[in-house]
Amino acid sequence: MEQKIKAGRLIIFEGGEKVGKSTQIERLAGYLLGRGHKIVTTKEPGGGMHDIRKQIMRLDPNHPDLAYEELKLFVQDRTIHWNNLILPELNAGKVVLCDRWKYSTKAYQGHARGMDMKVIDASGNHAVDGKEADLVFLLDLPADAYLKRISKDNETEVTRFEGEKIAFHEKVRRGFLVQANEDPERWVVLDATQNKEKLALAIQKAVKEKLGL
Numbered sequence: 001m002e003q004k005i006k007a008g009r010l011i012i013f014e015g016g017e018k019v020g021k022s023t024q025i026e027r028l029a030g031y032l033l034g035r036g037h038k039i040v041t042t043k044e045p046g047g048g049m050h051d052i053r054k055q056i057m058r059l060d061p062n063h064p065d066l067a068y069e070e071l072k073l074f075v076q077d078r079t080i081h082w083n084n085l086i087l088p089e090l091n092a093g094k095v096v097l098c099d100r101w102k103y104s105t106k107a108y109q110g111h112a113r114g115m116d117m118k119v120i121d122a123s124g125n126h127a128v129d130g131k132e133a134d135l136v137f138l139l140d141l142p143a144d145a146y147l148k149r150i151s152k153d154n155e156t157e158v159t160r161f162e163g164e165k166i167a168f169h170e171k172v173r174r175g176f177l178v179q180a181n182e183d184p185e186r187w188v189v190l191d192a193t194q195n196k197e198k199l200a201l202a203i204q205k206a207v208k209e210k211l212g213l
């Protein structure tokens with residue numbers, strides 16, 4: 001069967017936790033609406049299967065292949081999300097703004113958790129029929145800025161738990177940066193320590209220059 005022409009644009013926001021993804025998606029949505037574009041905002045996980053978090057929680061923590069069991073759920077969610085929401089909206093000419101996508105799976109399950117990248121690539125590409133986003137924004141936040149954002153009191157000593165969180169955050173961060181370096185035309189890396197307004201303006205500029213929106 002002939003593949004439908006993709007009329008819309010798919011813009012993804014990636015990065016670790018608390019980097020400002022939700023904030024900037026809201027800003028860009030407002031900006032694009034103001035310019036008369038038809039937009040849809042969505043997110044993963046949960047864009048396809050609304051109870052995916054519950055299903056992940058229900059997995060046996062002692063399962064010998066827990067990471068793979070999780071990956072299967074993420075991919076199932078992504079497949080449903082793609083077929084039932086993203087693709088139809090793109091075909092209807094909408095600009096789809098999505099909070100995390102297959103690049104998160106590579107950063108978290110691949111780079112940070114060490115799963116076989118070939119398995120992740122194959123399952124992720126299968127879920128979305130080999131498609132890539134038109135534009136990916138990486139909100140890049142270094143560990144010290146991340147810690148400040150997550151801790152209530154910036155002066156407190158770094159606890160072991162927070163230390164572990166930072167080590168994990170850095171692995172995820174590297175996982176995103178590797179992907180951005182491999183595909184610099186598609187990815188725009190932004191210093192997420194900048195203020196919200198500066199970031200919003202940089203994002204608007206990139207959307208205009210790269211996608212003509």
Ligand SMILES: Nc1ncnc2c1ncn2[C@@H]1O[C@H](COP(=O)(O)OP(=O)(O)OP(=O)(O)O)[C@@H](O)[C@H]1O
Nearest residue numbers: 016017018019020021022023024192193194195196
């Ligand atoms: N540029 C910024 N500078 C300082 N603080 C920011 C900036 N952007 C967002 N924040 C603050 O950081 C916190 C996290 O922002 P936000 O919820 O947008 O991030 P997120 O990446 O969507 O997080 P999550 O991973 O929890 O979904 C919020 O308290 C927000 O107000």
Ligand SMILES: [Mg+2]
Nearest residue numbers: 021022023099
């Ligand atoms: Mg968010």
